[in-house]
Amino acid sequence: MNSFAELAARRISVRGYRPDPVPAEVLRRVLETVRMAPSAANRQPWRILVARSEERRRAIARAYPREWLLTAPLILGVAVRPAEAWVRAEDGWNAAECDGAILMTHLILAAAAEGLGTCWIAAFSPSKLREAWSLPEDWVPYAITPLGYPADAGRPKQRKPLDEILLDEPT
Numbered sequence: 001m002n003s004f005a006e007l008a009a010r011r012i013s014v015r016g017y018r019p020d021p022v023p024a025e026v027l028r029r030v031l032e033t034v035r036m037a038p039s040a041a042n043r044q045p046w047r048i049l050v051a052r053s054e055e056r057r058r059a060i061a062r063a064y065p066r067e068w069l070l071t072a073p074l075i076l077g078v079a080v081r082p083a084e085a086w087v088r089a090e091d092g093w094n095a096a097e098c099d100g101a102i103l104m105t106h107l108i109l110a111a112a113a114e115g116l117g118t119c120w121i122a123a124f125s126p127s128k129l130r131e132a133w134s135l136p137e138d139w140v141p142y143a144i145t146p147l148g149y150p151a152d153a154g155r156p157k158q159r160k161p162l163d164e165i166l167l168d169e170p171t
C-alpha cells in the first residue's frame with residue numbers, strides 16, 4: 001500500500017479526544033497543507049476559523065450540542081463565500097461548497113498524517129454557528145471539526161465493496 005492509500009484507510013471520524021494540546025507547529029503544518037487545496041479558478045473562497053478558548057468552543061457546541069465535541073482542545077470551522085467563488089457560465093453553478101469540501105478533505109487527511117483526529121460535521125445549526133463566529137451574511141458556515149489527539153484506537157472502515165460502486169467496462 002502506498003503512503004496515501006495507507007493514510008486514507010487509516011483516517012476515521014474521531015468522536016472522543018485526549019485533552020493534550022495540539023503543538024503550534026503541528027497545527028501550522030496542517031494549515032499549510034490545507035492551504036494547498038485546489039479550488040475552481042483558484043479563487044480560494046474560504047476562511048478557516050480556529051476556536052481555542054473554552055468560551056469559543058462552548059459557543060460552537062451550542063450549534064452542535066455533543067459532549068464529545070468539547071473533549072477536543074481545538075475546533076476548526078470552514079466558511080465559504082459564494083460571491084468569491086467561480087461560477088459556471090452556462091448554468092450559473094457556484095463552486096463555493098465544492099471548494100469547501102476539497103478544503104475539508106485536505107484538512108481531515110492532513111490532520112490524520114500528523115496523528116490527529118477530526119470529525120467532519122455538517123449537522124450543526126447554521127444560524128447558531130453564524131452567531132458564534134459573528135460571520136457576515138455573505139459567508140456560509142460550511143463545516144466544523146474538532147481537532148486533537150484521539151482518545152481511542154482506530155476501528156475498521158465500513159465501506160461498500162468496489163464492485164458495487166464501480167461501473168467499469170469489462171476487460
Ligand SMILES: Cc1cc2nc3c(=O)[nH]c(=O)nc-3n(C[C@H](O)[C@H](O)[C@H](O)COP(=O)(O)O)c2cc1C
Pocket residue numbers: 011012013014119120121122123124157
Ligand atoms: C459532508 C459530511 C458531513 C458529516 N456530518 C457529520 C456530522 O454532522 N456528525 C458526525 O458525527 N459525523 C459527520 N460526518 C462523518 C461521517 O459520518 C463519516 O465520515 C462516515 O460515517 C464515514 O466514517 P469515517 O469518517 O470514520 O470513515 C460527516 C461526514 C461528511 C463527509
